[in-house]
Each structure stands twice: as structure tokens, then as C-alpha cells.
Amino acid sequence: MSAGKKEAKGDTVGMTVPKKDFSEWFTEVIKKAELADLRYNAKGFLVHRPWSVLCMKEMYRLYEGELERRCHMPVWFPAVIPESNFKKEAEHIEGFEPELFWVTHAGSDELTERLALRPTSETAMYTMYSKWVRSWRDLPLKLYQSCQVWRCDTKATRPFIRGREFHWIEAHDVFATEEEAKNQVKEDMEMTEVIMHREFGVPFISFQRPEWDKFPGAVHTYAADTMMPDGKALQQPSTHLLGQNFAKSFNIRFKDKDEKEKVAWQTCYGPAIWRMFSSVVALHGDDKGLVFPFKIAPMQVAIIPIGGTEKEAYGLQKELMEAGIRVIVDASDNTPGWKFNQWEMKGVPIRIELGPKEVKEGRLTLVRRDTGKKTQVNRKAALKSVLTEGGELTKSIISKADNWFTGKISNASSMKELGECLKSGGFVRTELCSVGKDGEACADRIKDRFHAEVRGKRIDVEEKPKGDCVVCGSKAQEVVYVAKQY
Numbered sequence: 001m002s003a004g005k006k007e008a009k010g011d012t013v014g015m016t017v018p019k020k021d022f023s024e025w026f027t028e029v030i031k032k033a034e035l036a037d038l039r040y041n042a043k044g045f046l047v048h049r050p051w052s053v054l055c056m057k058e059m060y061r062l063y064e065g066e067l068e069r070r071c072h073m074p075v076w077f078p079a080v081i082p083e084s085n086f087k088k089e090a091e092h093i094e095g096f097e098p099e100l101f102w103v104t105h106a107g108s109d110e111l112t113e114r115l116a117l118r119p120t121s122e123t124a125m126y127t128m129y130s131k132w133v134r135s136w137r138d139l140p141l142k143l144y145q146s147c148q149v150w151r152c153d154t155k156a157t158r159p160f161i162r163g164r165e166f167h168w169i170e171a172h173d174v175f176a177t178e179e180e181a182k183n184q185v186k187e188d189m190e191m192t193e194v195i196m197h198r199e200f201g202v203p204f205i206s207f208q209r210p211e212w213d214k215f216p217g218a219v220h221t222y223a224a225d226t227m228m229p230d231g232k233a234l235q236q237p238s239t240h241l242l243g244q245n246f247a248k249s250f251n252i253r254f255k256d257k258d259e260k261e262k263v264a265w266q267t268c269y270g271p272a273i274w275r276m277f278s279s280v281v282a283l284h285g286d287d288k289g290l291v292f293p294f295k296i297a298p299m300q301v302a303i304i305p306i307g308g309t310e311k312e313a314y315g316l317q318k319e320l321m322e323a324g325i326r327v328i329v330d331a332s333d334n335t336p337g338w339k340f341n342q343w344e345m346k347g348v349p350i351r352i353e354l355g356p357k358e359v360k361e362g363r364l365t366l367v368r369r370d371t372g373k374k375t376q377v378n379r380k381a382a383l384k385s386v387l388t389e390g391g392e393l394t395k396s397i398i399s400k401a402d403n404w405f406t407g408k409i410s411n412a413s414s415m416k417e418l419g420e421c422l423k424s425g426g427f428v429r430t431e432l433c434s435v436g437k438d439g440e441a442c443a444d445r446i447k448d449r450f451h452a453e454v455r456g457k458r459i460d461v462e463e464k465p466k467g468d469c470v471v472c473g474s475k476a477q478e479v480v481y482v483a484k485q486y
């Protein structure tokens with residue numbers, strides 16, 4: 001489609017909403033950069049367009065690579081789970097039942113057993129794990145799958161943040177000992193750091209969730225929380241120490257080295273690529289639109305031929321693509337200025353401008369998306385310069401996101417201060433009587449008064465309380481973080 005046609009329809013080229021109006025900005029960038037089409041006629045289900053899928057495929061590749069480096073193997077389990085599987089773990093079914101979609105009929109015939117669309121795959125996978133795990137030699141068993149899951153969320157849905165169908169990875173591990181399971185929790189958090197933070201540029205804090213906010217059926221839940229530009233926390237990957245709860249319900253036992261039969265220990269980990277994508281969009285974007293880290297950009301380079309240099313542009317594209325770079329040539333009849341805006345809005349990290357004079361002199365102009373910095377480079381050094389500038393862009397936007405994130409943590413030692421801090425958004429560090437069941441009443445009072453949640457206590461650093469519970473005034477046992485959340 002040409003610019004002329006778009007303007008004739010009354011659409012404005014480029015972004016019109018500044019990022020400080022985050023909610024509207026987010027919706028506009030999804031539409032204008034063509035990440036998703038929001039007009040599908042099933043509430044909470046999203047139509048993903050190529051520009052988001054290309055990025056998420058790269059995100060999947062990086063995450064799956066990291067899981068496999070750490071000895072996880074891929075599997076594909078069915079999307080449906082028989083009702084009887086769910087009933088085996090009482091807390092799990094209780095937690096998930098309100099959100100389940102059920103398949104009840106085949107044609108006009110009612111099924112003898114209802115099938116749930118998986119909301120998560122514990123009850124599918126562990127049914128098979130009980131058949132696969134026999135001896136200590138079968139352990140550890142570390143499997144993952146990349147798939148969609150379905151939860152009939154009744155809260156307001158937001159594209160890439162909260163939906164009734166979302167795309168994620170789930171890893172399910174089985175061990176012979178509790179210690180190995182606990183170490184896996186640490187390894188899961190390391191993967192979150194190595195991939196989500198260092199590759200996608202999404203900063204986070206690791207929390208142990210309070211007792212009242214655990215995954216249904218888990219002994220402990222640990223979660224990485226990031227922050228959105230509007231100051232609301234967003235939960236990213238969580239990892240659950242399942243202990244022996246599911247292993248007992250699903251009969252996952254093994255004969256140990258001492259010939260005794262033992263119950264296995266388990267963990268599960270759920271990096272939701274879909275939701276991480278929302279953080280990538282939200283944290284790195286600016287008033288002009290999207291900004292992608294170089295490695296996961298849908299297209300990494302946009303070449304704009306100016307004044308009849310199409311042939312050279314396609315030649316350069318071929319050369320860069322052979323080196324594994326994703327490159328688009330915009331040879332449409334739009335003006336160069338329109339094209340610059342368009343590819344900036346779509347977040348392409350590097351733009352290459354190629355005019356007749358540059359072709360003649362054997363050079364090209366390279367423009368970085370994040371800073372707008374223009375560099376003249378030798379044509380022969382095109383690949384090297386693209387990689388260098390791409391790497392610099394990634395480093396720079398990650399450190400920008402980190403600095404912003406660090407500034408989003410404040411401190412409160414009274415309910416009044418807590419309320420004031422929460423008004424300006426971010427995480428508020430404060431002290432609570434307990435993160436066990438005893439503390440729930442105090443957390444509820446925070447929730448009622450400020451519509452904010454106790455996210456838990458940090459697990460990356462040890463923090464000792466010095467004063468009293470911010471709510472009830474009894475001696476504080478924990479340093480906790482409170483935030484409004486998505």
C-alpha cells in the first residue's frame with residue numbers, strides 16, 4: 001500500500017500518541033506497527049501478524065537454545081487433558097477449574113469424559129512421567145515444550161499481556177532429591193537472567209511469592225517481576241518448587257541406588273514468550289514507535305534505495321542475508337521520508353540509505369534506530385558495521401531500561417508513605433509481619449486500601465527487616481515489595 005492511499009483514507013502516518021500515555025501508546029503501536037489485529041471476533045484471543053511472530057520466533061529460538069544447553073529436551077504433548085487427570089491433584093484443580101475451557105462434544109455426541117484445553121501441562125505430562133520414571137537411572141528427567149495454553153481469564157484482557165490463549169514455554173523436571181530440585185529453581189532464575197534480561201533487555205526482580213499467592217499445588221513459587229512504563233508490575237517467568245505433591249498424586253516413584261522405592265521431587269518453569277514480548281515492546285519503545293534489540297528484531301536492517309539504486313540495494317540485501325541477517329528492501333513508491341518514519345515506527349534497528357552518489361563512491365549511510373546516529377561506512381565493511389552498530393544498540397537500550405527500572409524502587413515505613421509511593425508507581429520496599437498464612441490479613445488490607453499486591457520477598461539478595469509490620473505494627477519478619485500489577 002502506498003503512502004498516498006493511506007493518507008487518502010484518513011490514516012496518519014507514524015505514531016500520534018506519546019509514550020507517556022502508555023496505555024493508548026501500546027494499543028496504537030500494536031495497530032500501526034502491525035503486531036496484531038485486534039478485530040477478531042472471540043474475546044481474549046489474538047490474531048498475531050508477521051511483525052510480532054518474526055520477533056517471538058527469535059525469542060523462542062534463544063530460550064529453547066538455553067534450555068537445551070542446560071540439558072532439557074523438547075516434547076510435544078496433546079492440547080487436551082482428560083478430566084480424570086485434573087482430579088488427581090486437589091489444589092491444582094481447585095486453582096485452575098474456574099478458568100478451564102472444556103471440550104464436551106464430538107459432533108453431536110457427548111464425550112464419555114470431558115477434555116480440558118490445557119491451561120498448563122502438569123496433569124498431562126506427569127501422567128506419562130509416572131510411566132517413564134522407573135529407576136534412579138531415569139533421573140533427572142528434564143523436558144520442555146513450546147506451546148499455547150488456554151485460560152478463560154475473566155479480568156480485562158490486553159494483547160500480549162493477558163489473554164485467554166497465550167504462547168509460552170513450560171519446562172517440567174523430575175529429580176531424585178530435594179536438593180537437586182532446589183538447585184533447579186536457581187537454574188531457572190539464571191535462565192531468566194541470561195535470556196530475558198541480557199538478550200531481551202527486560203530487567204526484573206526475583207521474588208518468592210507469599211504463601212497465599214502460590215501456584216496451585218506448589219510448595220513454593222518464585223517469580224520474576226518486571227515493571228511496565230505506567231509503574232505497574234508484570235509477572236514474567238515463574239518457577240515452582242513442587243516438592244513431592246504432584247509426584248505423590250501422579251505416582252512418580254523410582255527405585256533408588258539403595259534399592260528402595262522413593263517418591264520423586266519436581267519443579268516446573270514457565271517462561272511466557274508472549275508476555276515477554278509485551279515487555280520488549282513496552283520497555284524499549286519510544287514516541288516514534290518500536291525499538292527492538294538487534295538479535296530479536298523481526299527485520300534487523302531496512303535498506304532504502306534512493307534515486308534508482310534498487311539493484312545495489314538488492315545486492316547488499318543478498319550479501320547480508322547470506323550472513324544470517326534479516327533484511328528488508330523498501331523499493332515501494334513512497335517517499336524516502338515516509339519510509340524512514342515507517343521503519344523507525346516498526347523498530348528496525350539499522351536503516352541503510354543508499355543514494356547514487358554513495359553507490360558511486362563505494363559507501364553507504366547507516367542510521368541507528370535508538371539514537372538516530374548516522375554513520376558513513378565503506379560498502380565493503382557493510383556487514384561488520386551492521387553487526388557492530390546492532391550490538392551497540394542492544395547494549396545501549398538494555399542499560400537504559402536497567403537504569404529506568406532501578407529508579408522504580410522506593411521505600412516506605414508507614415501506610416501513609418506506602419500510599420504516596422504507590423501513587424507514583426513502581427515497587428515499594430516495606431516490612432511485613434509475615435509472608436506465611438499469618439501475613440495474609442495484612443496483605444489484604446494493603447490490597448483493599450491501595451489496590452496493590454505484596455509481590456513477596458527477594459531471593460536474589462537477603463534483606464533483614466529492622467522495624468514493624470507496616471500494617472499491623474507487630475514485629476516485622478520480612479522485607480517485602482508492594483506494587484500495583486497487571
Ligand SMILES: [Zn+2]
Nearest residue numbers: 433442469472
Ligand atoms: Zn502485619
